[in-house]
Amino acid sequence: MFDIDKWQEILATIKKNKMRTFLTGFSVAWGIFMLMILLGSGNGLSNGVSQNFMRDAVNAMWLWSGETSIPYQGMKEGRRIQLTNDDYDIIKDLPGIEYTSGRYYISGNTFSYGSEYGNYTAITCHPELKEVESIDIIDGRFINQIDINKARKSVVLGEDIYDALFKEKDAIGEYIRVNNIPFKVVGICKEGGGTRNRNAYIPVSTGQKVFNGSNRLNNFALTINANTLEESQAIEAQVRETLARKHKFDSSDRSALGSYNKLEDVIQTMKIFQAINIFIWIIGIGTLIAGVVGVSNIMLIIVKERTKEIGIRKAIGASPASVIGLILLESVLITTIAGYIGLVLGAGLMEGINFIVEQQYAASAATNGGNGETLFRNPTVDLNVAISATMLLVFAGTLAGYIPAKRAAKIKPIEALRDE
Amino acid sequence: MISLNNVHKSYVTGSNSLHVLKGIDLEIKQGEFVSIMGSSGSGKSTLLNILGILDNYDQGSYYLNGTLVKNMSEKKAAQLRNELVGFVFQSFNLISFKNAMENVALPLYYQGVPRKKRNKIALEYLDKMGLLEWAEHLPNEMSGGQKQRVAIARSLISKPKIIFADEPTGALDTSTSYEVMEILKEINNEGITVILVTHEHDIAAMTHKIIRLNDGVIAEIIKNGDLKHWKHQYAKELETA
Numbered sequence A: 001m002f003d004i005d006k007w008q009e010i011l012a013t014i015k016k017n018k019m020r021t022f023l024t025g026f027s028v029a030w031g032i033f034m035l036m037i038l039l040g041s042g043n044g045l046s047n048g049v050s051q052n053f054m055r056d057a058v059n060a061m062w063l064w065s066g067e068t069s070i071p072y073q074g075m076k077e078g079r080r081i082q083l084t085n086d087d088y089d090i091i092k093d094l095p096g097i098e099y100t101s102g103r104y105y106i107s108g109n110t111f112s113y114g115s116e117y118g119n120y121t122a123i124t125c126h127p128e129l130k131e132v133e134s135i136d137i138i139d140g141r142f143i144n145q146i147d148i149n150k151a152r153k154s155v156v157l158g159e160d161i162y163d164a165l166f167k168e169k170d171a172i173g174e175y176i177r178v179n180n181i182p183f184k185v186v187g188i189c190k191e192g193g194g195t196r197n198r199n200a201y202i203p204v205s206t207g208q209k210v211f212n213g214s215n216r217l218n219n220f221a222l223t224i225n226a227n228t229l230e231e232s233q234a235i236e237a238q239v240r241e242t243l244a245r246k247h248k249f250d251s252s253d254r255s256a257l258g259s260y261n262k263l264e265d266v267i268q269t270m271k272i273f274q275a276i277n278i279f280i281w282i283i284g285i286g287t288l289i290a291g292v293v294g295v296s297n298i299m300l301i302i303v304k305e306r307t308k309e310i311g312i313r314k315a316i317g318a319s320p321a322s323v324i325g326l327i328l329l330e331s332v333l334i335t336t337i338a339g340y341i342g343l344v345l346g347a348g349l350m351e352g353i354n355f356i357v358e359q360q361y362a363a364s365a366a367t368n369g370g371n372g373e374t375l376f377r378n379p380t381v382d383l384n385v386a387i388s389a390t391m392l393l394v395f396a397g398t399l400a401g402y403i404p405a406k407r408a409a410k411i412k413p414i415e416a417l418r419d420e
Numbered sequence B: 001m002i003s004l005n006n007v008h009k010s011y012v013t014g015s016n017s018l019h020v021l022k023g024i025d026l027e028i029k030q031g032e033f034v035s036i037m038g039s040s041g042s043g044k045s046t047l048l049n050i051l052g053i054l055d056n057y058d059q060g061s062y063y064l065n066g067t068l069v070k071n072m073s074e075k076k077a078a079q080l081r082n083e084l085v086g087f088v089f090q091s092f093n094l095i096s097f098k099n100a101m102e103n104v105a106l107p108l109y110y111q112g113v114p115r116k117k118r119n120k121i122a123l124e125y126l127d128k129m130g131l132l133e134w135a136e137h138l139p140n141e142m143s144g145g146q147k148q149r150v151a152i153a154r155s156l157i158s159k160p161k162i163i164f165a166d167e168p169t170g171a172l173d174t175s176t177s178y179e180v181m182e183i184l185k186e187i188n189n190e191g192i193t194v195i196l197v198t199h200e201h202d203i204a205a206m207t208h209k210i211i212r213l214n215d216g217v218i219a220e221i222i223k224n225g226d227l228k229h230w231k232h233q234y235a236k237e238l239e240t241a
Ligand SMILES: Nc1ncnc2c1ncn2[C@@H]1O[C@H](COP(=O)(O)OP(=O)(O)OP(=O)(O)O)[C@@H](O)[C@H]1O
Pocket: B011, B012, B013, B018, B020, B038, B039, B040, B041, B042, B043, B044, B045, B046, B047
């Protein structure tokens, strides 16, 4: 009963001091709003970039051969290096290597089924490629070891190829023609993280046999077991070293053997992101401090301004506790509501930006062979962080109000009354 | 009702100490109508503030309604003020963002009277002061006399035993002053003790007892019967000055 009255008294005070209410509320709402935008943008950036990374396993590595560019042991530069199945067997068992898949390039890639046909890429591979390139199986299975051992004419179609050739008909078990050679469809897949699925996968042994490859290979896709930049570089160096010794070229000759170590990129990018994150947090904390200072300042001024009122209230019988309660509850009420408003506005803006970003992503995906490019995705903020920040500001306002309010409530009323 | 025994009070500002009240002995009974006079700086407000527990004193003892008022917690003091006393100030001390009715009703808020009920009572008191149609007005929309009547209504609403008024007519013109004094007289007639501070001897003459302060001590206490004589003497003093 008395409590309702207390809130009525507070609401009446708030209603009649709109400017004061606005100023207190604004500094909190603004602080939270800015924080939401800041953290949201940071998250959006890091979500966008990490999504681009998700196309392949983060610890993927690729190797491909070319011509030497450095003379080695009396041999001139310009010598072709040819990788073979033997290299596959060696690399597969090197320490630190997780999954290995070899590829032999085949030329001409006309796919046909009945009267439907189109040009797509047939990639020859080992079963492990599924892991290296984060391939998702939608239907059926991926290339397996039996396919490899028996050089079966199996093919796993990318979703886009399936759509174009089969148009929703059942494809598993059907035969399609790749460069006029019949292959049995064993699975349908999607590439991890991407929206373009125009590759088909056939066993590398089949590719070599059917397309005159003998035991030749053109490149390797692997994943490695490494946690740090140093480890991953050491593994890369060892692989290069091993192949260089076997094929007799300088291990630093990147023209003879090209290699790309994704983990190196990932780790470096992650470092940049950590730095950006730290930076965002520093600015965020700065924003919060500004908010805290703002709220505290306003509360100090408010209590100063209300000293005489406090004196009057005390002269007519207000206890110190009721005076402090009045001021603090008012501040808590205003800052909480303002914090909530800032939160809702900030989240709303971020949702709006997210909507636009998603539309642009879809648009760019539509024009770019179904593969959207974006640096910014899902710019949302951890609600707990936002709520904690609001509570911090509420608390700061309360504390900043409490100290002078307590002082004003404790002094003799006549002193408070004298205050002009 | 009020009993002061050798009360001292000094104001300390920095290293300076100003001895304002230098041993006040005073008895005021229930229902008295008392004015405190004296030259500027003689300690009238200081004394009244101590009597109203708005301020504390350094030495001696003060009993209000049988309770020793000394080193009292603010909570206890607030309770005593709320139950026992009402204040009227020279500068009115109304809360600027509250209208007349809300200002008058405020003491009842601190007694836990529900909003509707206390606003109704406040309107009754404003009516008594002839201010019913001003109930919804803010203080800055009212004249000095009206504000002072609002302040008096506020001091009365908690049905106090004593009203303290520090120069209640100080900011008002003569005719308004007399209206205010008329109200205070009626309040006193209802049995409430009224103690006021004034500079004007015609105002003081309307009370039943005049306490003259001089340099921190009570110079004389003039009872109703002696007023004529005192007036005469006061006039003479003015002439010689
Ligand atoms: N808070 C204070 N701090 C320091 N000195 C004070 C304080 N209040 C009053 N004084 C001094 O104490 C003395 C008495 O002050 P007080 O206000 O009681 O006088 P007064 O009799 O009410 O005078 P007036 O008629 O001018 O109102 C004055 O000299 C004044 O300057």
